[in-house]
Amino acid sequence: MLRFNSGILICEMYRGHGRSSWKLLPNLARNIRDPQKIKEIERNIVEDFHNELTKAGLTKHIQKGFLNEQFHSDWLFIQQAQHYRVPTRFMDWTIDWEVALFFSVSNPDDDDYDGHLWIYNVPSEMFVADNNESRYLHNDPFEFQETFFLNSSDFFSESYLTRIAQRRKFRQNGRFCIQSYDNSIYELDEQQSHKSNLFPIVIPYFLKKKIREELAVKNITNETLYVEEDADINAIVSNLRQKYDV
Numbered sequence: 001m002l003r004f005n006s007g008i009l010i011c012e013m014y015r016g017h018g019r020s021s022w023k024l025l026p027n028l029a030r031n032i033r034d035p036q037k038i039k040e041i042e043r044n045i046v047e048d049f050h051n052e053l054t055k056a057g058l059t060k061h062i063q064k065g066f067l068n069e070q071f072h073s074d075w076l077f078i079q080q081a082q083h084y085r086v087p088t089r090f091m092d093w094t095i096d097w098e099v100a101l102f103f104s105v106s107n108p109d110d111d112d113y114d115g116h117l118w119i120y121n122v123p124s125e126m127f128v129a130d131n132n133e134s135r136y137l138h139n140d141p142f143e144f145q146e147t148f149f150l151n152s153s154d155f156f157s158e159s160y161l162t163r164i165a166q167r168r169k170f171r172q173n174g175r176f177c178i179q180s181y182d183n184s185i186y187e188l189d190e191q192q193s194h195k196s197n198l199f200p201i202v203i204p205y206f207l208k209k210k211i212r213e214e215l216a217v218k219n220i221t222n223e224t225l226y227v228e229e230d231a232d233i234n235a236i237v238s239n240l241r242q243k244y245d246v
Contacts, residue, residue: 011127013093013149013175015118016103018110020202024118024188026179027087028246035181041244042088043142046078048243049086052236061233063163069137072130078141079152079176080165085237087246089184093120093149096173102220105208115203118189120177122149122197145180147193152176167227 015024023030028038053059062080065073082090094100097117104115128134129151136144152175160166168174183191189198203211215221 011122013120014097014100015093016100017116018107019113020116026089026091028089029184033185039181060162063166075141083165083168091177093175094173099172102215104203105211111208114205117201119199147179150176172225
């Protein structure tokens, strides 16, 4: 959602947590507190994921870069790896508050805990698209040191239905927050530069089942948001998570 606040263009981003105690951290930083270790694991696990997909003949499920920028395919691949549940320092957000609300209530195992719906008022200068004018595309994603929200494009083609991660991102209205490795180990809501833009809404545990039922009426479910599963890709990801203990 876009709106103006005191003359400044703001984009509202949303993220759902099944438990209010969960930290606003990217996956790789939840158990690793060393920025250099996160950088090393992220580069290696993403490279291994690509190699394993290639060996298994599964690259048909990956959308290649379509801009004439040196690192576009690298950025796009990491985003897709994230949607295949490969741990990275990218943090998933959405521009659809109902999708975020669903993620805060989706797992019945968390029904005894309050959830969180996070809102981030993203200033326009922190919200970038992957077009030829985006300077970040000239940079190696594993060396990038800035903080921004990435509004990446979906490229529709005859093979789009095979691109599971891209279809998930599209269904979820997904966006990504990326920070430097040094900053990624700190909770977003504890960083001074982000505090004033972040707002948590508590989702009471006793309302979760009812919210889940009402969202299902709107066709917002695990099946619709995750599109489909691929057993071979899931096995690769599971093995990599065990290999790197993440």
